[in-house]
Amino acid sequence: MPADVGPARGILRPAPGPGRFHHARLAPSAALAGVVQHFWIVRWDLQGAAPQVRETLPHPNVHLVFEPGRTRIHGIHSGRFTRVLEQHGAVFGIKFRPGAFRPFLQRPVSTLRNRSVSLQEVFGIAGAPLEASLFAQEDDARQAGIAEAFLGARLPPVDDDVTLVGEMVDGICADRGITTVEHLLARWPMSRRRLQRLFNEYVGIGAKWVVNRYRMHEALERLARGGAADWAGLALELGYFDQPHFIRDFKALVGCTPTEYMGRFPPPAKP
Numbered sequence: 001m002p003a004d005v006g007p008a009r010g011i012l013r014p015a016p017g018p019g020r021f022h023h024a025r026l027a028p029s030a031a032l033a034g035v036v037q038h039f040w041i042v043r044w045d046l047q048g049a050a051p052q053v054r055e056t057l058p059h060p061n062v063h064l065v066f067e068p069g070r071t072r073i074h075g076i077h078s079g080r081f082t083r084v085l086e087q088h089g090a091v092f093g094i095k096f097r098p099g100a101f102r103p104f105l106q107r108p109v110s111t112l113r114n115r116s117v118s119l120q121e122v123f124g125i126a127g128a129p130l131e132a133s134l135f136a137q138e139d140d141a142r143q144a145g146i147a148e149a150f151l152g153a154r155l156p157p158v159d160d161d162v163t164l165v166g167e168m169v170d171g172i173c174a175d176r177g178i179t180t181v182e183h184l185l186a187r188w189p190m191s192r193r194r195l196q197r198l199f200n201e202y203v204g205i206g207a208k209w210v211v212n213r214y215r216m217h218e219a220l221e222r223l224a225r226g227g228a229a230d231w232a233g234l235a236l237e238l239g240y241f242d243q244p245h246f247i248r249d250f251k252a253l254v255g256c257t258p259t260e261y262m263g264r265f266p267p268p269a270k271p
Helices: 121-129 130-135 140-152 160-174 181-187 192-204 209-225 230-236 243-252 258-265
Strands: 021-027 036-045 051-058 063-066 070-075 081-085 090-098
Touching: 021 140, 036 140, 070 121, 070 243, 090 130, 090 140, 121 130, 121 140, 130 140, 160 181, 160 192, 181 192, 181 209, 192 209, 209 243, 209 258, 230 243, 243 258
Parallel strands: none
Antiparallel strands: 021 036, 036 090, 051 081, 063 070, 063 090
16 A cells, blocks of 8 residues: 555644654555545654644545544534644544545435544444454554455445546645636536535535635645735635635634734745
């Protein structure tokens, strides 16, 4: 399994403080490439150090998150995700491709929005020993192999709508020129009603939300690279009507204005 799955996006607090951290992201095998975006592993040891806050912006993905005694399947979180790390611990996650969890769930993915369910609710009693099996290993690839075997034995039949929705979300992520639902419909012609139904049924949230979140990820990447503080120009480039609407949405999601964010998390100094 190759370890390079591209850079992480949407991280609000990229610089770790004192303590020991391990973060890995592993691509799935070809057999699961249409279902799993990647596996991710986080381990930390903060014994003797202060707790640390980690925040990320949401992605349009369902996550199956394994943590001793706290394993859950998490639907799309519409706001930023905040987690306080303390003492020591480990988490193993499966990030499903957008739309790909619908055949496992057997109901609209929107029913998981801003909530989580147990592993057993979706996978039954067969999922009960999986947590213990994963944490009996400390090797990243072996953990991913255990998860691969579990999902590989339970792959649902091919669903053409899963493929379609996945292509659309990939397009939104890759093409920064897609800033409105109209742009999306121009590339994948269909009625607006069908688009909304597909995204709520398979992704778990509306297409407009997905477009806005990926454009907000783009804004963060610009700030991380030390982009110029031309907020009006950036707002228009990201598809906003004007600067105030962009500033309002940024503050509502990130918790501060772009200027305040730059003050808290300045880009690294150039050599």
